[in-house]
Amino acid sequence: FAPWNDPEAKPLIQFKQVTKKFGEFVAIDALSLDIFEQEFFALLGPSGCGKTTMMRMLAGFESPSSGSILLAGKDIAPVPPNKRAVNMMFQSYALFPHLSVWDNIAFGLRRGGGSKEEIAARVEEMLRLTRLTKFSRRKPHQISGGQRQRVALARSLAKAPKLLLLDEPLGALDKKLRQDTQFELMDIQEKTGTTFVIVTHDQEEAMTVASRVAVMDEGRLVQVSTPDVIYEAPNSVYVADFIGEVNIIEGATAQEGEAVTITWAEGQQPINARSTLSLSPGQKVHFAIRPEKLTISAERPDDAANAMTGKVLDIAYLGNISTYHVELPSGQVLKAQSANTRRIARRSFTWEDTVWLSWTDTAGVVLEQ
Numbered sequence: 001f002a003p004w005n006d007p008e009a010k011p012l013i014q015f016k017q018v019t020k021k022f023g024e025f026v027a028i029d030a031l032s033l034d035i036f037e038q039e040f041f042a043l044l045g046p047s048g049c050g051k052t053t054m055m056r057m058l059a060g061f062e063s064p065s066s067g068s069i070l071l072a073g074k075d076i077a078p079v080p081p082n083k084r085a086v087n088m089m090f091q092s093y094a095l096f097p098h099l100s101v102w103d104n105i106a107f108g109l110r111r112g113g114g115s116k117e118e119i120a121a122r123v124e125e126m127l128r129l130t131r132l133t134k135f136s137r138r139k140p141h142q143i144s145g146g147q148r149q150r151v152a153l154a155r156s157l158a159k160a161p162k163l164l165l166l167d168e169p170l171g172a173l174d175k176k177l178r179q180d181t182q183f184e185l186m187d188i189q190e191k192t193g194t195t196f197v198i199v200t201h202d203q204e205e206a207m208t209v210a211s212r213v214a215v216m217d218e219g220r221l222v223q224v225s226t227p228d229v230i231y232e233a234p235n236s237v238y239v240a241d242f243i244g245e246v247n248i249i250e251g252a253t254a255q256e257g258e259a260v261t262i263t264w265a266e267g268q269q270p271i272n273a274r275s276t277l278s279l280s281p282g283q284k285v286h287f288a289i290r291p292e293k294l295t296i297s298a299e300r301p302d303d304a305a306n307a308m309t310g311k312v313l314d315i316a317y318l319g320n321i322s323t324y325h326v327e328l329p330s331g332q333v334l335k336a337q338s339a340n341t342r343r344i345a346r347r348s349f350t351w352e353d354t355v356w357l358s359w360t361d362t363a364g365v366v367l368e369q
């Protein structure tokens with residue numbers, strides 16, 4: 001499933017050079033983006049980068065200042081919000097407290113003008129989809145937070161929208177329930193085939209549920225790709241830093257084909273890396289490497305492309321993994337993470353220990369910006 005790689009695939013949604021201004025302020029800046037049918041698409045970025053504005057334009061609560069948004073090939077500008085095949089699920093769920101689960105789900109359908117039997121059949125189908133059949137007679141205050149979330153989802157899907165917008169859909173749930181619900185959300189998305197666009201502050205959540213992720217900065221897209229590419233091959237320090245933990249080293253390059261050497265701090269070995277970028281000699285670059293790509297060891301490894309020694313400053317034991325802060329002779333501190341696969345791995349190294357950090361030449365990425 002990768003319609004974004006298929007030149008024949010027709011996008012469900014197209015942003016074409018969309019700009020949104022509030023007065024003089026540019027909230028969305030000449031943004032172009034395709035989202036495909038059946039995608040679970042996530043918008044990520046810091047507060048104020050324009051995620052909600054994108055959703056509101058899709059829903060019809062805002063209109064672009066210039067450019068156009070197409071749904072299934074048609075400009076949606078003239079279509080009012082209630083006539084769009086788009087629904088939005090809010091974080092607050094906005095359930096009617098005095099109505100039963102059944103009636104909450106039926107509410108929008110009744111206004112749609114179907115027969116009683118059709119409405120009942122659709123409600124039953126939605127109850128089954130969200131595993132709420134046995135709670136159908138209860139009121140929202142008589143069910144759990146997770147169940148309320150599912151009622152809101154059932155209600156938003158009842159009219160079979162082409163596109164469902166989810167604004168922090170799991171924001172009200174605690175961490176454990178949130179994780180379980182993520183899988184449920186993916187399952188329901190897959191079963192209905194509806195295109196989902198989600199806004200979340202939780203990067204792990206975006207990485208878990210999404211087929212593709214867009215990382216935004218000040219009304220622009222910085223990188224749009226699958227979660228693994230965003231994580232393993234970020235296109236900038238901004239993206240590397242925004243998603244997960246990362247070590248960033250600043251240096252200057254020499255390149256021979258794909259083999260890159262990066263000289264950096266005084267007295268530190270140059271870093272050996274690989275890159276398909278065309279770099280000029282001495283060009284300033286950043287080298288980004290995730291903590292779990294560093295191997296920490298007591299002895300110098302024999303055959304590592306990169307190995308440097310340092311001193312353990314801090315250790316955080318997190319159960320499944322431990323994170324080490326290691327200070328290099330240059331003064332830079334690198335984070336290394338190791339999996340605690342065996343019991344009592346907890347104190348394999350301790351404060352002030354001299355250790356080796358090593359990694360292969362493909363473990364990190366060279367970034368121009």
Ligand code: ATP
Pocket residue numbers: 022025027045046047048049050051052053054
């Ligand atoms: P958050 O994660 O905090 O919800 P966001 O990425 O969703 O942020 P938006 O709500 O889309 O950000 O806002 C983008 C920018 O546009 C912000 O700087 C915001 O202050 C501005 N903005 C949004 N709506 C309006 C408005 N109605 N009038 C003026 N400025 C607005």
